[in-house]
Amino acid sequence: MRDWGGRYPFALVYPNRYFVGMSNLGLQSIYNLLSTHPETVGERVFWEGDARPLLSLESSRPLMDYACLAFSFSYELDYLNLPHILRAASLPLFAEQRDESYPLLIAGGPCITANPMPVAPFFDALCIGEGEVILPAIIECLTGGFPRAETLQKLSGVPGVYVPQLAPERVIQRRWLPSLDDFPTHSCVLTHDTELGELYLIEVERGCSASCSFCLVSRAFCPLRFHSLDSLLQQVREGLKYRRRIGLVGPAVTDHPQIEELMQGLLHMGAGFSVSSIRLKNLSTRLLELMLQGGVHTLALAPEAGSDRLRRAIRKEFDECDVLAAVALVSRLSFKQLKLYFMIGLPSETDEDVGAIIDLVLKCLRLLNNSHQGCRLSINVAPFVPKAGTPFQWLGMAKEAILEKRIARLRNALGAFGIEVKAESPQWSHVQAALSRGDSSFAGVLANIDKVSLAGWGRAVKKAHVSLEHFTQENWSHKDALPWDAIKL
Numbered sequence: 001m002r003d004w005g006g007r008y009p010f011a012l013v014y015p016n017r018y019f020v021g022m023s024n025l026g027l028q029s030i031y032n033l034l035s036t037h038p039e040t041v042g043e044r045v046f047w048e049g050d051a052r053p054l055l056s057l058e059s060s061r062p063l064m065d066y067a068c069l070a071f072s073f074s075y076e077l078d079y080l081n082l083p084h085i086l087r088a089a090s091l092p093l094f095a096e097q098r099d100e101s102y103p104l105l106i107a108g109g110p111c112i113t114a115n116p117m118p119v120a121p122f123f124d125a126l127c128i129g130e131g132e133v134i135l136p137a138i139i140e141c142l143t144g145g146f147p148r149a150e151t152l153q154k155l156s157g158v159p160g161v162y163v164p165q166l167a168p169e170r171v172i173q174r175r176w177l178p179s180l181d182d183f184p185t186h187s188c189v190l191t192h193d194t195e196l197g198e199l200y201l202i203e204v205e206r207g208c209s210a211s212c213s214f215c216l217v218s219r220a221f222c223p224l225r226f227h228s229l230d231s232l233l234q235q236v237r238e239g240l241k242y243r244r245r246i247g248l249v250g251p252a253v254t255d256h257p258q259i260e261e262l263m264q265g266l267l268h269m270g271a272g273f274s275v276s277s278i279r280l281k282n283l284s285t286r287l288l289e290l291m292l293q294g295g296v297h298t299l300a301l302a303p304e305a306g307s308d309r310l311r312r313a314i315r316k317e318f319d320e321c322d323v324l325a326a327v328a329l330v331s332r333l334s335f336k337q338l339k340l341y342f343m344i345g346l347p348s349e350t351d352e353d354v355g356a357i358i359d360l361v362l363k364c365l366r367l368l369n370n371s372h373q374g375c376r377l378s379i380n381v382a383p384f385v386p387k388a389g390t391p392f393q394w395l396g397m398a399k400e401a402i403l404e405k406r407i408a409r410l411r412n413a414l415g416a417f418g419i420e421v422k423a424e425s426p427q428w429s430h431v432q433a434a435l436s437r438g439d440s441s442f443a444g445v446l447a448n449i450d451k452v453s454l455a456g457w458g459r460a461v462k463k464a465h466v467s468l469e470h471f472t473q474e475n476w477s478h479k480d481a482l483p484w485d486a487i488k489l
Contacts, residue, residue, distance in 0.1 A: 002058075007041040008143045010034050011056055011066040011103075015073065015081040018046040018057075022194040025185055025201050025249055026109065027072050030131045032188040034070075037136075039143050042070075044189075047081050054088040063089035066103050068142055071123075073109035076435035077428065079119055080452045086122070093447050095124050095165055100148050106138065111436070113174060113220045115388035115484040118435050118442035120164040125155045128487055129175030130206075130221075132183045134160045162486065164440075171488045174220070180206060180227045186235050190242050199247035199274060200239030202232060204262070208251045212304075213314045213391040214346065214384060217251045219489045229258045233265045245272040245295065254278045254287060263290040281318040283326045288333050301326055302341040305349075306356030313348055315391075320360060327364045331371035338377050340364065344406045345384040345398035345426075354406050358413045365417060378420040381407060383429040387436050389489040393482070396473040397433050400426045427454050433472045439483035441466050 012031050014021035021027055021044075034042025043056040045063065055062060063069055069089075073079065083093055092098050095105065107119065108127030116126040127134045138161065141154040156163040160175030177183060185203035192198070207224035208217045218224075227235075239246055246266060253275045256262060266273050272295035278287075280301045291299075301323070305311045308319045330338055342357050361379055368375045383403050386392050397403075403426035411421045431454070435442060441464065448460035461468055476482075 002035055002041045004041050008039055008068070008139070009066045010040055010042045011045050011061075011063055011069045012042050013045045013047075013063075013069050013071045013085065015047050015071060015078040015085060016075075017048055019194050021046050021072075022189065022191055023196040023201070024072070024074060025187075025203055026074065026131070028188050028201075029183065029185045030070070030072060030108075030135065033132065033135055033183075035188075037139060040139055045069075047085050050084070050088070054085065063091065063103065068104045068106060071105065071107040071109075073107060073112050073119075076111045076118075076432050079435055079446055080431075080449055080457070082119060082122060083446050083449060084452070094121050094443070096121075098124075104142065104148070104151070108134070110216060110220050113389075113487070114216055114489070115436060115438070115487065116162060116164075117440050117483045118438040119446070120162070120440055121443040122446075123164060124152060126162045126164070127160060128162055128172045129160045130177050133175045133177045134158070137161075168486050172486055173488050176221070176223075177206075177225070180225050181231045184227065184231055184235055186239060187242075196247055198243065199245050200243040201247040201249050202235050202239065203227060203250060204232065204248050204253045204256050204259075205250040209255055210252075210317065211315055214343065214387070216387040216390055219389045221251070222489075224255070226256050229261055229265075232262055236266060236269060236271060240269060240271055244270075245274065247274050247276065249276045252277050252279050254283075260287060260290060263287075263294060267293055280326050281322050283329055285329055285332075288329060288335075292333060292335070297335060298337040298339065299330055299335055300339040300341060301330075303360060304341065304343050305346060305353060306342070306358070306360050307353045310346060310349060310353045310356075314346060323360065324363060324367065327367050331367045331373060331375065334373055335375050338364070338368065338375055340377070340379045342379060342381050343384050344381055344410075345403050347384070347392060347395045349384075349398070351406075354409060357410060361414055361419060362417065365419065378422065379410070379414065381410060381421060381423040383424060383426050385429050385433045385436060388482070388484045389487070393437070394476040394478060394480075396475050397430060399473065400430060403429070430468070430472050431457055434468055437471045437483070439471075 014027055031042050034040050043058040045056050086093050104124045106125045107123050108131050112126055113128050137158045141151055152163050155161050156166045162172045187201045205226045207221040209224050211218050236246055274296060303323045304316055365377050368377055386395050407423045414421055444464040445460045445466055448463040449456050
């Protein structure tokens with residue numbers, strides 16, 4: 001724990017459980033920045049529900065003791081915890097209700113970058129882009145000793161900062177870090193009490209070379225950037241002091257131009273490793289062999305759709321032959337499990353496209369069975385959720401009943417062959433869509449949530465008189481004004 005010693009105190013609030021939050025490299029990066037800056041002290045707060053007091057981990061202080069509460073949002077559904085956190089901290093929900101006696105509230109993260117409007121009325125300032133490049137200027141504003149109103153004025157002049165109480169005089173341009181090596185991003189607090197607790201996590205790359213129409217990553221984190229091999233290997237050396245396995249993290253880790261050299265370096269140092277994501281196309285036997293040597297036993301590939309037609313429609317740059325070629329490579333090696341990721345309810349999807357998922361999965365199963373390596377096959381299914389800032393931002397979701405029917409079809413057809421089908425809830429996916437494409441009226445919905453449940457969400461929507469269908473299912477015209485028009489990705 002760092003001594004406060006006259007430093008400006010931040011509470012870094014992750015609006016979910018410690019078990020979830022401590023595997024988030026973005027949170028760890030900002031915590032490290034706040035904890036090492038000469039003028040600030042940063043302490044972590046997690047939301048474990050009403051069962052535990054809302055106190056910081058480092059000094060067990062309540063949120064009212066801090067000058068600024070910095071929230072990190074990676075998932076829209078975490079918005080639902082926000083009003084409960086503010087009430088537990090005895091804070092007025094809306095920024096306009098808070099005076100000099102209350103901490104300032106700021107927030108950042110991928111969903112804030114894309115569309116901050118559903119939670120904007122709760123916050124004094126919102127970060128549009130990557131925190132490493134925005135936060136130093138925010139710290140300079142906050143540590144100046146100015147009154148609250150003057151501080152907000154100064155924050156509104158910081159590139160990449162949106163101050164909801166002040167009408168923006170300009171479009172807020174997303175900020176991004178030009179050189180990742182300026183901020184090596186890795187685990188800075190290690191604990192076994194988290195999902196990835198046995199790993200020392202290291203960011204390999206940020207952004208994505210693909211431009212899939214449904215995906216936020218290539219827009220909110222562009223351009224594609226890599227940490228240098230030298231920097232990564234140095235971080236590995238440091239990480240091996242604490243863990244024997246290294247977690248290589250990024251939207252498509254195998255895009256790194258020196259990925260094989262990196263894996264060879266890890267093996268040379270005696271490290272095991274895991275890989276958060278791999279690119280399906282151009283997968284090589286050598287890369288897979290290195291992963292096996294590093295202790296990787298489960299692979300995940302993302303065909304996303306069953307038919308080539310639908311893959312072209314979502315800008316996937318591979319076809320069924322590429323999928324089967326990748327699975328054939330996997331089948332020849334001794335992996336224990338292969339997971340395939342698909343989306344349902346994509347724009348223009350038909351029943352034939354769902355049938356194509358079944359056909360493709362069974363072809364993959366035959367390849368694995370013919371190899372006699374004993375690799376188990378499972379699939380994960382997620383409903384399409386439109387994301388602000390993507391080419392599909394104008395398009396609505398399929399109805400819940402259609403999604404449920406298609407999930408049931410996949411389970412019935414593939415379950416007969418012993419293939420497990422895990423699917424995300426269509427109901428919660430609709431909630432996610434509402435918060436992804438929502439405007440500031442959803443702050444009224446969130447303020448009325450009495451319980452984080454589908455029933456609690458439904459009651460809150462009814463109280464706030466918001467039309468869910470408009471935000472979740474309706475297609476919008478390209479001429480329509482969008483809630484997030486003030487944000488430029």
